[in-house]
Amino acid sequence: MRPAHWGAVLGSGVLLCSACNSNTPERVSADIESEKLRLTIVRTATDPFLPRYNLTMTVEGTGGCSSSTELFPDTGYASRRNIYLAGKGMIYVVGQFDARVIDSHSCRTTLSEFRHLDRDVVFIGSFDEDRDRHWSYYSAFERSEQPLGSR
Numbered sequence: 001m002r003p004a005h006w007g008a009v010l011g012s013g014v015l016l017c018s019a020c021n022s023n024t025p026e027r028v029s030a031d032i033e034s035e036k037l038r039l040t041i042v043r044t045a046t047d048p049f050l051p052r053y054n055l056t057m058t059v060e061g062t063g064g065c066s067s068s069t070e071l072f073p074d075t076g077y078a079s080r081r082n083i084y085l086a087g088k089g090m091i092y093v094v095g096q097f098d099a100r101v102i103d104s105h106s107c108r109t110t111l112s113e114f115r116h117l118d119r120d121v122v123f124i125g126s127f128d129e130d131r132d133r134h135w136s137y138y139s140a141f142e143r144s145e146q147p148l149g150s151r
Contacts, residue, residue, distance in 0.1 A: 020048045020049060021045035021047060021048055021049070021050075021051070021052075022045060023044060023045050023046075023048075024044075025042045025043065025044045026042065026043045026044070026134065026135035027040060027041075027042045027135075028040065028041060028042075028043075028127060028135050028136060028137050029137070030083065030125055030127070030137045030139070032083070032085070032091060032104075032124065034085065035085070035089060035091060035104035036061060036062040036063070036104070037059060037060065037061050037062075037091065037102070037104050037107070038059070038060045038061075039057065039058070039059055039083065039091075039093070039102075040057070040058040040060070041055055041056070041057045041058075041071070041081060041127045041135075042055070042056045042057075042058070043055055043074070043079060043135045044056075046073070050076070051074065051076055051077055051133075052073070052074065052075055052076065053073060053074040053079055054070070054073050054074075055070070055071040055072070055073060055074060055079060055081075056068060056069070056070055056071070057069050057070075057071050057081075057093065057100065057109070059102055059107045059109060060107070061104065061105075061106075061107045063105075065105075065106055065107035066107055067107045067108060067109050069100065069109045071093075071095060071098060071100070072095055072097045072098035078095065078096045078097065078148075079095075079127075079128070079129065079135075080095065080096070080126055080127065080128040080129075080146065080148055081093050081094065081095045081126060081127045081128075082094045082095075082123065082125075082126045082145060082146070082148065083123070083124050083125045083126060083127070084121035084122060084123055084124065085121060085122045085124050086101075086117075086118050086120075086121045087118060087120070089103065089104040089105055090102065090103060090104065091104055092112075092117055092121060094114075094117070094148065095148065096148040096149065098111065099111070099112045099113070099114055099117055100112065101117070123140050123144075123145040124139065124140050125137060125138055125139040125140050125142075126138050126143070126145070126146060128146070
């Protein structure tokens with residue numbers, strides 16, 4: 001093969017790989033000072049080309065409690081998770097297709113139906129992609145609440 005062809009093949013490969021998802025887990029944490037909790041959501045690509053991700057949430061309390069749970073996977077632009085402070089030390093982690101309730105005293109995480117969530121809550125932030133499609137956390141001071149529907 002001529003050198004010009006090798007350059008074209010190499011350039012095409014680099015361009016193709018730049019569009020690929022890395023299967024390296026992206027770990028992002030948020031401290032919820034008022035409840036003395038740290039939430040971490042790890043996003044791991046499951047497809048090299050399509051926006052498909054597994055999401056694992058870990059909760060750590062300052063009293064030594066901790067828990068880990070698998071969230072509903074992102075099967076296409078549905079990874080955003082909004083975080084809300086509810087009454088009685090409860091934290092809501094709400095996605096487009098699932099809602100988790102965290103008891104800040106025990107770090108216990110339960111799956112909840114949307115209709116059972118209190119409506120009188122305070123938005124405190126969200127886990128979401130940034131402009132470069134990297135996993136990030138935005139506090140309510142950095143960005144207002146965003147809808148959970150598809151982009």
